[in-house]
Amino acid sequence: MWFGFPIRPEQASTIAEGIDHLYYFLTAMDLFFTAIIFLTIFYFAIRYRRRSKAETAEQIEGSLPLEVAWTVIPLVLVVVTFVWSSSLFIRNSRPPTAATEVFVIGKQWMWQLQHPEGVREINELHVPVGRPIKLTMTSEDVIHDFFVPAFRVKKDVVPGRYTSLWFQATKTGSYHLFCGQYCGVNHALMRGEVVVMEPQDYERWLSGSKKAETMPAAGARLYEQYACITCHGTGKGPAFNDLYGSQVKLQDGKTVLADEEYLRESILFPSAKIVAGYDPIMPTFKGQLTEEQILQLLAYIKSLGATERKAAQE
Amino acid sequence: MSTTAVEATTGVNYLNAKYGIRSWLFTTDHKRIALLYLVSITFFFLIGGAAAVLMRLHLIEPQGALLEPATYNKMFSMHGIIMVFFFLIPSIPAVMGNFLVPMMVGARDLAFPRVNLLSWYIYILGGLFTLYAILAGGVDTGWTFYTPLSTTYANGQVMAAALGIFITGFSSILTGLNFVVTIHKMRAPGLTWFRLPLFIWAMYATSIIQILGTPVVAIAIVLVGLERLLHVGIFDPALGGDPILFQHLFWFYSHPAVYIMILPSMGVVSELITCFSKKRIFGYSFIAFSSVAIAVISFLVWGHHMFVSGQSVYAGLVFSALSFAVAIPSAIKVFNWTATLYKGSVSYQAPMLYALGFIGLFTMGGLTGLFLASLATDIHLHDTYFVIAHFHYIMVGGALMGYLGGLHFWWPKMTGRLYPDGWARFSALVIFIGFNLTFFPQFMLGYLGMPRRYAVYPPEFQVLNVMSSAGASILGVGYLIPLVYFIWSMRYGPVAGPNPWGAKGLEWETPSPPPTENFEELPIVEEEAYAYGVKEARVV
Numbered sequence: 036m037w038f039g040f041p042i043r044p045e046q047a048s049t050i051a052e053g054i055d056h057l058y059y060f061l062t063a064m065d066l067f068f069t070a071i072i073f074l075t076i077f078y079f080a081i082r083y084r085r086r087s088k089a090e091t092a093e094q095i096e097g098s099l100p101l102e103v104a105w106t107v108i109p110l111v112l113v114v115v116t117f118v119w120s121s122s123l124f125i126r127n128s129r130p131p132t133a134a135t136e137v138f139v140i141g142k143q144w145m146w147q148l149q150h151p152e153g154v155r156e157i158n159e160l161h162v163p164v165g166r167p168i169k170l171t172m173t174s175e176d177v178i179h180d181f182f183v184p185a186f187r188v189k190k191d192v193v194p195g196r197y198t199s200l201w202f203q204a205t206k207t208g209s210y211h212l213f214c215g216q217y218c219g220v221n222h223a224l225m226r227g228e229v230v231v232m233e234p235q236d237y238e239r240w241l242s243g244s245k246k247a248e249t250m251p252a253a254g255a256r257l258y259e260q261y262a263c264i265t266c267h268g269t270g271k272g273p274a275f276n277d278l279y280g281s282q283v284k285l286q287d288g289k290t291v292l293a294d295e296e297y298l299r300e301s302i303l304f305p306s307a308k309i310v311a312g313y314d315p316i317m318p319t320f321k322g323q324l325t326e327e328q329i330l331q332l333l334a335y336i337k338s339l340g341a342t343e344r345k346a347a348q349e
Numbered sequence: 350m351s352t353t354a355v356e357a358t359t360g361v362n363y364l365n366a367k368y369g370i371r372s373w374l375f376t377t378d379h380k381r382i383a384l385l386y387l388v389s390i391t392f393f394f395l396i397g398g399a400a401a402v403l404m405r406l407h408l409i410e411p412q413g414a415l416l417e418p419a420t421y422n423k424m425f426s427m428h429g430i431i432m433v434f435f436f437l438i439p440s441i442p443a444v445m446g447n448f449l450v451p452m453m454v455g456a457r458d459l460a461f462p463r464v465n466l467l468s469w470y471i472y473i474l475g476g477l478f479t480l481y482a483i484l485a486g487g488v489d490t491g492w493t494f495y496t497p498l499s500t501t502y503a504n505g506q507v508m509a510a511a512l513g514i515f516i517t518g519f520s521s522i523l524t525g526l527n528f529v530v531t532i533h534k535m536r537a538p539g540l541t542w543f544r545l546p547l548f549i550w551a552m553y554a555t556s557i558i559q560i561l562g563t564p565v566v567a568i569a570i571v572l573v574g575l576e577r578l579l580h581v582g583i584f585d586p587a588l589g590g591d592p593i594l595f596q597h598l599f600w601f602y603s604h605p606a607v608y609i610m611i612l613p614s615m616g617v618v619s620e621l622i623t624c625f626s627k628k629r630i631f632g633y634s635f636i637a638f639s640s641v642a643i644a645v646i647s648f649l650v651w652g653h654h655m656f657v658s659g660q661s662v663y664a665g666l667v668f669s670a671l672s673f674a675v676a677i678p679s680a681i682k683v684f685n686w687t688a689t690l691y692k693g694s695v696s697y698q699a700p701m702l703y704a705l706g707f708i709g710l711f712t713m714g715g716l717t718g719l720f721l722a723s724l725a726t727d728i729h730l731h732d733t734y735f736v737i738a739h740f741h742y743i744m745v746g747g748a749l750m751g752y753l754g755g756l757h758f759w760w761p762k763m764t765g766r767l768y769p770d771g772w773a774r775f776s777a778l779v780i781f782i783g784f785n786l787t788f789f790p791q792f793m794l795g796y797l798g799m800p801r802r803y804a805v806y807p808p809e810f811q812v813l814n815v816m817s818s819a820g821a822s823i824l825g826v827g828y829l830i831p832l833v834y835f836i837w838s839m840r841y842g843p844v845a846g847p848n849p850w851g852a853k854g855l856e857w858e859t860p861s862p863p864p865t866e867n868f869e870e871l872p873i874v875e876e877e878a879y880a881y882g883v884k885e886a887r888v889v
Contacts, residue, residue: 041797041809042793042796042797043796043797044796044797044798053725054725054726054728054729057723057725057726058720058726058729058796061719061720061723061726064716064719065713065716065717065719068712068716069709069712069713069716072683072687072708072709072712073709073712075687076687076690076705076708076709079687079690079691079693079695080690080695080697080705083626083690083691083692083693083694083695084695084696084697085627085694085695085696086694090627090694091627091694091881091882092626092627092628092692092693092694092881092882093628093692094628094629094881094882095628095629095631095691095692096629096631096632096633097631097632097633097634097635097685097688098631098632098688101632101684101688102632102635102681102685105680105681105684106677106680106681109676109677109680110677113673113674113676113677113719114673116673116719116723117669117670117673117722117723119725120669120723120724120725120726121666121669121724121725123724123725124662124665124666124724124725124728125662125666127725127728128662143502176497176501176502177495177497177498177501177502178495178497178498178592178658180657180732182732182798182800184729184797184798185798187728187729188728188729189657189728189729189731189732190657190659191657191658191659193592193593193658193659194497194585194586194587194592195586195587195591195592196586196659198659211798211807213798213800214800215657215731215732215733215800216495216732217422217491217493217495217498217732217801217802218498219422219489219498219502219503220418220419220422220489221418222418222422222802222803222804223418223800223802223803223804223805223806224418224805226807
């Protein structure tokens with residue numbers, strides 16, 4: 036607050052304060068240089084105003100020391116800013132390993148959010164305070180963007196791939212969730228709330244909510260329903276145990292990390308990467324599975340054990 | 350006796366040498382083509398401005414005071430498309446560049462006069478497609494045409510608008526080509542590279558970007574068309590495409606395009622500051638090479654538009670570092686302009702006020718760019734009003750102030766008449782104040798988290814939005830005043846004479862308005878640029 040006027044959104048996540056400090060530093064640097072330029076111009080403008088028509092100015096070609104000075108000083112300042120900002124950015128982009136995973140699907144013009152316990156929400160996300168939450172996000176149509184100003188987090192939600200972001204709320208309350216990327220007619224209405232609750236309130240909310248199956252359970256059901264089991268459960272296709280996060284050897288000799296992107300591609304475009312030692316006999320499931328179902332299958336595969344090398348290296 | 354000599358002695362100039370609509374539509378005179386552009390871009394500026402007026406009116410209330418969300422979306426799309434592609438990009442190059450490049454290098458016309466006229470027709474054709482798109486229902490993709498929204502989901506006249514931009518791009522390429530060849534091959538004897546006015550350096554750097562960058566956006570538009578019309582999977586993942594690919598192609602042009610808008614203004618300001626300080630420019634070669642440096646680096650920073658798109662951390666780091674690098678040549682320019690005032694003989698006619706306004710607003714625009722080059726803060730600020738404020742400080746505070754400053758400076762040369770300086774100074778002041786009142790609150794809105802392109806918004810953002818809209822009404826008046834006195838001056842303004850400002854440069858050594866062939870005899874240059882210490886112009 037500044038004379039009763041807000042100058043920053045609420046700080047409600049672990050990273051918010053660090054971002055604000057950098058913002059204040061940049062603002063101070065801005066004001067300093069703006070003041071220098073403005074004051075110098077005003078001073079010269081008055082001091083050297085033309086006093087008579089006959090007056091001639093002293094001709095000065097330039098000054099190498101000055102040029103060096105006003106090249107080097109800004110250079111040092113931007114290098115400092117770059118290092119500060121980038122290290123903060125790198126730190127902020129690594130989710131803690133213990134984060135709870137919530138799945139997000141954006142579609143024109145609503146947010147669908149799925150907790151691992153099976154609770155599903157629309158345009159509202161309930162989270163407990165103090166627990167790291169990792170969002171795995173995709174879109175059913177155009178590019179959206181998950182933006183919570185109070186957490187200082189933002190990430191595009193892109194169709195056809197997974198993006199992720201994480202946060203750890205520090206303060207209970209209800210915070211704006213905006214779609215940041217223009218997504219068509221009702222873009223401005225694609226808004227929601229992130230509700231941060233005390234852990235015990237959250238547990239109560241969770242147990243009081245209507246639950247579908249958990250994500251892995253729903254995935255397991257699909258695994259049988261779509262007959263994945265007939266190959267992947269019998270050795271005709273690669274098994275899923277400890278698959279997620281492992282290095283997979285391909286037929287063409289390359290290896291690939293089994294992350295969300297790879298698993299998704301293998302479901303929708305099975306012939307894109309053939310695992311070494313198996314025949315390319317899998318049919319595509321493109322058009323048969325919804326984004327939500329694909330996420331459930333991923334949750335199931337992840338529940339069958341993940342290799343130490345976490346895939347979650349964004 | 351040559352025709353020019355006859356013209357010079359009889360008061361015949363490029364404006365009255367021939368009469369009739371045909372003499373304008375079929376002219377190959379670079380000065381007349383400049384005026385054709387001046388009229389056309391002013392027309393488009395008024396349309397784009399009208400859209401801005403409606404938007405600011407609408408945003409007075411959180412629920413939207415005026416328009417349906419769908420209409421609001423069309424307004425900001427139209428505002429962006431028209432202002433970027435049909436006003437800012439052609440503004441200084443096509444009007445002042447056309448008028449001045451041949452005169453400043455001491456030539457009778459551009460290298461390819463007919464190609465020059467062709468560029469104007471191409472521009473008009475592109476403009477007609479865009480106008481059709483607006484009248485036939487509008488576009489709501491934003492000026493950025495992000496896929497797969499533009500290719501699969503958006504209704505409206507996407508293809509007509511995109512085609513308009515595609516076509517008008519060729520006008521930009523041809524103009525750039527014309528300037529590069531003219532600057533290389535048609536300089537007057539004695540006019541070496543380092544004797545060129547800095548405006549020419551800026552136009553040269555701009556032309557390079559136009560030639561190299563514009564084809565890429567043209568390609569991107571063709572690909573959007575292929576996907577939208579023929580469903581070839583390029584960008585839409587449902588068709589097997591990659592939506593992020595479009596952003597790479599689009600910003601590979603559209604970031605350098607920002608420098609197409611600002612570099613020419615920087616050139617104009619160098620001319621203005623020297624003339625009204627009666628001093629040579631401080632650090633000529635530093636300003637010249639910083640233009641080139643900006644042009645080169647501008648091609649390597651497009652990824653900073655995609656920090657939140659899911660691009661890798663490492664790509665983000667590289668693009669962030671390169672974006673910070675642009676700050677250095679920009680700072681060098683600002684410091685050198687300021688230093689030019691030192692021990693000058695500074696006077697404050699209207700063009701100078703615009704130039705000083707440019708330096709102030711560009712400084713603020715450039716410095717706020719650091720927030721967006723910086724990864725950690727950009728994550729929060731991306732796609733908020735902070736970005737809107739930042740690029741308006743550059744593209745309106747900077748580019749448009751420079752354009753208006755240049756227009757006031759060379760208006761007497763173009764028309765032979767002076768406008769009322771008092772009114773002009775007043776309008777410069779109104780624009781400067783109105784601009785800050787409009788866009789400064791948007792920096793604050795952005796940090797508070799208001800996303801851009803929102804037709805409705807949470808009520809806590811209302812105060813700042815109302816402040817911004819109030820400022821915009823002042824800004825709007827500021828833009829209308831020059832329109833009135835410029836038109837007035839064409840008939841009633843006092844006769845300017847060849848060099849009303851006592852300025853240096855070849856364009857001031859010929860009558861105002863200049864004869865059709867610019868110079869009675871082609872000049873020979875024997876002095877540096879901005880030789881304000883030398884009493885007599887040494888042109889034989």
